[in-house]
Amino acid sequence: MKAVRLFGVNDVRVVDVDRPVPKPGEVLVKVAAAGVCHSDLHLIEHGRRAQKQPFTLGHENAGWVEQLGDGVDGFEIGEPVMVFGPWGCGHCAPCQASFENYCEHQSESPVLGGGLGTDGGMAEYMIVPHPRLLVKLGDLAPGEVAPLSDAALTPYHAIKRSAAKLTPSSFVFVIGIGGLGHMAVQILKKLYAATVIAGDIADDKLDVARHHGADHVVRTDRPDAAEQIRALTGSKKCAVVLDFVGAAPTLALGAATVGLNGDFTVVGLAGGHIDYAAGVVPWGASLCVPYWGSRVELMEVLDMKRKGIIDIDYTTYPLERANDVYQMLREGRINGRAVLVPSH
Ligand SMILES: [Zn+2]
Ligand SMILES: [Zn+2]
Known part of the structure; x- marks a missing residue:
């Protein structure tokens, strides 16, 4: 499958990689869309210590459940889901309160989430390491809401305080x-x-x-x-x-x-x-200096979308154009959000 991968400072390539297989406890998501974010530029231009490269970019992801690893239930194959972006340990008090963006162990882990130190959603498929990191979309189309997982969640969390x-x-x-x-x-x-x-x-x-x-x-x-x-x-x-x-x-x-x-x-x-x-x-x-938002806040963001409270201005581009899109973002030529869409 095609994937947009970060190989080093200012080195982003669209390459072919094997389609991943979910291990026990994991979920394979067929990606509908991945938002292109300014924080990717930060990662691309400066790197981050201790992150093992290459990895697939894309931390604003939504799609459909493709395959469940052993032991995972509660999802139908083909069910639309949003991937909650900040991946914490899942066990500490902030994580238990769904504030994985403030996981107590964040400083110990080079991986902050999919697309942030490990494979993300700028690919045809992505592995989500635990089903708690998926939020059911119900009647929302994943291709239309992917960037809300950061572009709406982050301001919502920042405003709520x-x-x-x-x-x-x-x-x-x-x-x-x-x-x-x-x-x-x-x-x-x-x-x-x-x-x-x-x-x-x-x-x-x-x-x-x-x-x-x-x-x-x-x-x-x-x-x-x-x-x-x-x-x-x-x-x-x-x-x-x-x-x-x-x-x-x-x-x-x-x-x-x-x-x-x-x-x-x-x-x-x-x-x-x-x-x-x-x-x-x-x-x-x-x-x-707030960071991202909680999983429950993401559910509230999706309800805002459902109720017509928010709408996102976005333009879609094929995955292969990732480098052009990053350049446009650098030059301030993107209005609203750019979204990469894989061709399945
Ligand atoms: Zn982002
Ligand atoms: Zn934690």
């Missing part, structure tokens, strides 16, 4: 309207009453934010971006800032626009730094 602050009187500032940011705007507008300000350096991305209901948009590359936001919010500034970029300028802008006792949540992995100290952010403000 600030739920109590998203009141009708407060402002929330979303920086970066890409795959995750455009989902964040929808979740904020549909689930909460706070006024949403969207920021990006590209006008077409701001149009996307407006389309999804953002109340105000701001070009974050303008030198007066922080003043523009303060003109909207007044002196209380933003109760919540969600930075889906994480570069030095967006971190500085977030620090300048978050309010007293506010939440500054940095999701983007662009590698920026901020001095976190008294005087840099207002008194009481908390800085958080």
Whole structure:
């Protein structure tokens, strides 16, 4: 079968590999679609210590159950499933609470999930090591929802920590309207009453934010971006800032626009730094770098999709075009999400 594999730094190849066979306790999933993510670029360009290469990329996966390893039941062959991305030990307290994204043993394992240190879903088939990592899709088509497993789950988890602050009187500032940011705007507008300000350096991305209901948009590359936001919010500034970029300028802008006792949540992995100290952010403000989301939150994301609360803007490409798509992502030429689809 065809697979998109990472061989080393900046070395991604589409190659033929054997179709895997599930061992006892595992499930073989026939992949319908795999989302293409900025964090893949991070992995491709920088690598990660201790990860054994090559492995197949793709951590936003959905498909159909193809084969059950010995001892696995509860699934029909052909049943549509989403693969929950962050794979923890399955036994510690956070894992038991379905927060495998915060597994206590994460630092001990070079494998963070399928496509993140071991074979993922940019292939015709993938092995899922335990059935607990599958969420039944029911009436949802796997090809239409695969990227929600990260692009919606991650912003949903990031937003939920600030739920109590998203009141009708407060402002929330979303920086970066890409795959995750455009989902964040929808979740904020549909689930909460706070006024949403969207920021990006590209006008077409701001149009996307407006389309999804953002109340105000701001070009974050303008030198007066922080003043523009303060003109909207007044002196209380933003109760919540969600930075889906994480570069030095967006971190500085977030620090300048978050309010007293506010939440500054940095999701983007662009590698920026901020001095976190008294005087840099207002008194009481908390800085958080959340990671992905829980399995129960993924179930809630799928229910949001079912209820029409969220929709994902995506374009499909054949698996063979993986390198072109990564290049487009690098150049900021993807609107919403790119999704790779294997030809079965
Ligand atoms: Zn991702
Ligand atoms: Zn664990």
